[in-house]
Amino acid sequence: MVKLAVDAVEGEKDLNFLRQRLAQGALGEGGARLDRNTFHRSLESAKVVLAIAREAGSRRRVGFVRLDLARVEAELSLFVEPPHRRRGVARQLISWARRRAGRRILFAHTPRNNTSAQALFTALGFHCQGERLPGFIRWEGSPP
Numbered sequence: 374m375v376k377l378a379v380d381a382v383e384g385e386k387d388l389n390f391l392r393q394r395l396a397q398g399a400l401g402e403g404g405a406r407l408d409r410n411t412f413h414r415s416l417e418s419a420k421v422v423l424a425i426a427r428e429a430g431s432r433r434r435v436g437f438v439r440l441d442l443a444r445v446e447a448e449l450s451l452f453v454e455p456p457h458r459r460r461g462v463a464r465q466l467i468s469w470a471r472r473r474a475g476r477r478i479l480f481a482h483t484p485r486n487n488t489s490a491q492a493l494f495t496a497l498g499f500h501c502q503g504e505r506l507p508g509f510i511r512w513e514g515s516p517p
Contacts, residue, residue, distance in 0.1 A: 374461030
């Protein structure tokens with residue numbers, strides 16, 4: 374497992390990292406895509422938290438998490454750079470999001486064909502709620 378620091382977005386370099394990944398479709402297509410307008414509203418909303426995962430030694434950005442706390446439930450979206458997948462980054466981002474969400478139920482959507490993400494959520498105790506959006510499966514996790 375790679376040692377990480379998960380921190381709030383810090384300045385223009387972090388914002389550019391997020392913009393670039395989102396422009397490349399980091400959160401997928403369709404309902405799971407965070408478009409430019411939603412991204413900018415996220416930065417202005419006190420109910421949406423954005424954080425960057427950085428390698429502890431180099432501080433290189435290896436992923437990010439978006440947590441929407443606007444409802445009774447907290448919606449989680451995350452992205453991990455391909456070379457850093459299967460190294461514990463997503464687990465650490467989800468752990469951070471669980472702590473930040475407090476007593477809220479945490480939920481996420483995965484594309485129906487993303488079996489790696491589905492296996493991760495299952496391993497972390499999330500429960501499959503079926504297809505709620507066309508082509509996407511909803512996962513719910515209990516508070517810590």
